[in-house]
Every structure is written in structure tokens, then in C-alpha cells.
Amino acid sequence: MEFAIEALISFFLIVAGVFGLVGSFGMIKLTDTLQRLHAPTKATTLGVGGVLIASMLYFLLIKGGLSFHELMITLFLFLTAPITANFIAKTFIQGNLRAKDLPDSQGEFGWSVYADPPNRTDDNDE
Amino acid sequence: MITTALIFAFGCFGLGLLFNLWRIATGPDNADRILALDTMVINIIALLILYGIWQGTAVYYEASMLVAMVGFVSTVAYCRFVLRGDIIE
Numbered sequence: 773m774e775f776a777i778e779a780l781i782s783f784f785l786i787v788a789g790v791f792g793l794v795g796s797f798g799m800i801k802l803t804d805t806l807q808r809l810h811a812p813t814k815a816t817t818l819g820v821g822g823v824l825i826a827s828m829l830y831f832l833l834i835k836g837g838l839s840f841h842e843l844m845i846t847l848f849l850f851l852t853a854p855i856t857a858n859f860i861a862k863t864f865i866q867g868n869l870r871a872k873d874l875p876d877s878q879g880e881f882g883w884s885v886y887a888d889p890p891n892r893t894d895d896n897d898e
Numbered sequence: 899m900i901t902t903a904l905i906f907a908f909g910c911f912g913l914g915l916l917f918n919l920w921r922i923a924t925g926p927d928n929a930d931r932i933l934a935l936d937t938m939v940i941n942i943i944a945l946l947i948l949y950g951i952w953q954g955t956a957v958y959y960e961a962s963m964l965v966a967m968v969g970f971v972s973t974v975a976y977c978r979f980v981l982r983g984d985i986i987e
Binding site: 795809 | 899900902903904906907908909910911913914915917918920921926927928929930932933934936937940941943944947948950951954956959960962963966967970973974977978980981
């Protein structure tokens with residue numbers, strides 16, 4: 773039983789290490805900035821997630837106390853990762869692309885980086 | 899066995915930090931550097947939790963939670979500064 777517990781924790785630790793390494797290796801392997809945006813998602817979800825699962829199992833099964841702090845960290849990372857990715861993509865688009873490089877937004881308004889926000893009150897063009 | 903797996907995970911995340919440092923040094927664009935800094939924060943959170951398992955204490959969760967929050971705010975602030983030239987308008 774002791775061996776099974778240790779094997780389970782070690783398995784999660786090794787999976788987390790491999791995915792963290794893959795996520796960071798993508799940062800130097802991929803060639804384009806928007807491709808590189810894809811790589812750290814592995815490190816965020818499976819890398820940190822595996823470490824947190826291993827930590828929860830370790831403190832639950834070996835130390836004998838259950839703690840939910842890990843779930844809070846996971847929840848926080850899962851909530852903030854899309855926001856940072858959106859901001860980084862916007863930064864790249866603003867610095868490197870023009871409005872004509874992007875596909876049509878298929879809506880009433882243009883893309884947020886280039887077009888004015890809808891319902892501006894100080895606009896007297898029309 | 900846990901010790902060996904811990905050392906392996908420490909090595910993986912440490913090597914990942916070096917890769918991110920390379921991207922910060924050579925990144926052709928501001929977005930690359932922000933992305934590499936964000937990934938560094940993720941790796942450091944993982945390293946802190948691993949160090950907590952290594953030491954057998956639970957006090958490092960608060961530290962990693964704080965690092966996660968500060969990392970998110972700093973990434974958004976850096977992006978805002980590059981995007982708008984100002985952080986709070």
C-alpha cells in the first residue's frame with residue numbers, strides 16, 4: 773500500500789515535470805509569436821495541475837491532512853490564463869499587424885484594437 | 899521514490915526557466931517577452947509547490963498564491979502599458 777501511494781505521487785510528479793518542460797520548450801521551438809502563445813498552456817494546465825494533484829495526495833495520504841489551497845491556485849490560474857493570453861495577443865496584433873491583415877469581424881463593429889468602441893458620445897462624424 | 903520524482907520535476911521546471919530566459923533575451927517582440935515572463939511565473943509557482951512537498955510543510959501555498967496573483971497583475975499591467983502607453987487611464 774505504501775508503495776502504491778508513493779508510485780501514484782511519483783507518477784503525477786513526473787507527468788507534471790514532463791509537461792512543464794514541454795510547455796517551456798515550445799517557447800524556443802515554435803517560430804511565430806502567435807504559435808508560441810500555444811505552448812505555455814500545457815505548463816499552466818497539466819504542469820501546475822499535476823504538481824498540485826501530487827501535493828494534495830502527498831499531504832492527504834502521507835501527512836494525513838487535507839488542504840484545499842491547491843484547488844484555489846488551480847482555479848485562479850484557470851481563470852486568469854485566458855485573460856493574459858487575450859492581452860498578449862492584442863499586444864502582438866497592435867504592434868505587428870494592420871487592420872487589413874485581419875479577416876473581417878463578421879459583425880456590426882470592427883476589431884477592438886483598431887475600431888473605435890461602439891456608442892462613443894464624442895463622435896460627431898455621422 | 900518520491901525524492902527521485904521530485905528531483906526530476908525540479909530539473910524539468912528549472913530547465914524550463916532557462917528556456918524562458920532565452921526567449922526573454924532574444925524575443926523579437928514585446929509580446930514574446932511578456933509571454934515568457936508569464937510562463938516564468940507559472941514555472942516558479944510549480945517550483946514553490948514542489949519545494950513545499952520537499953520540505954513537508956504547507957506554508958508555501960500562500961507564497962505560491964501570492965506569486966500567482968502578482969504575476970497575473972504584472973502581466974496585465976505590462977500589456978496595458980504596451981497597448982495604451984498607460985496602465986490606469
